[in-house]
Amino acid sequence: MKQGIxxxxxxxxxxxxxxxxxxxxxxxxxxxxxxxMHEGVEYPVYKMEISRTSHPFYTGKSKLIDTAGRIDKFNSKYAKRAK
Known part of the structure; x- marks a missing residue:
C-alpha cells in the first residue's frame, strides 16, 4: 500500500x-x-435520499419515492394524451 495518499x-x-x-x-x-443526536451522542450527519434500508435491490420490495413531485408533473403533462 502506498504511503501518504x-x-x-x-x-x-x-x-x-x-x-x-x-x-x-x-x-x-x-x-x-x-x-x-443519535442514542444520546452528537454526530456530524450526512443526509442521503436512498440507502440499503430503502433501496428496492436490498429490501426486495418496490417502493415508489417521489421527492420532487415528478410523478404528478408527468401525469399532468401527459394526461391529455391518454384520453
Missing part, C-alpha cells in the same frame, strides 16, 4: 436516509455542517 481525518459520522429516517453510524471523511 490515504486520508487521516476519519471520524464517526451519522448517515441518515431521508426516505425512511433510518440512521447508521460509520467512520467517514465526508464533510458535513449539520449534526444529529
Amino acid at each position: 490515504h486520508p487521516e481525518n476519519y471520524r464517526l459520522v451519522a448517515f441518515k436516509d431521508m426516505s425512511n429516517e433510518d440512521v447508521f453510524i460509520t467512520k467517514s471523511t465526508v464533510e458535513t455542517k449539520e449534526t444529529i
Whole structure:
C-alpha cells in the first residue's frame, strides 16, 4: 500500500436516509455542517435520499419515492394524451 495518499481525518459520522429516517453510524471523511443526536451522542450527519434500508435491490420490495413531485408533473403533462 502506498504511503501518504490515504486520508487521516476519519471520524464517526451519522448517515441518515431521508426516505425512511433510518440512521447508521460509520467512520467517514465526508464533510458535513449539520449534526444529529443519535442514542444520546452528537454526530456530524450526512443526509442521503436512498440507502440499503430503502433501496428496492436490498429490501426486495418496490417502493415508489417521489421527492420532487415528478410523478404528478408527468401525469399532468401527459394526461391529455391518454384520453
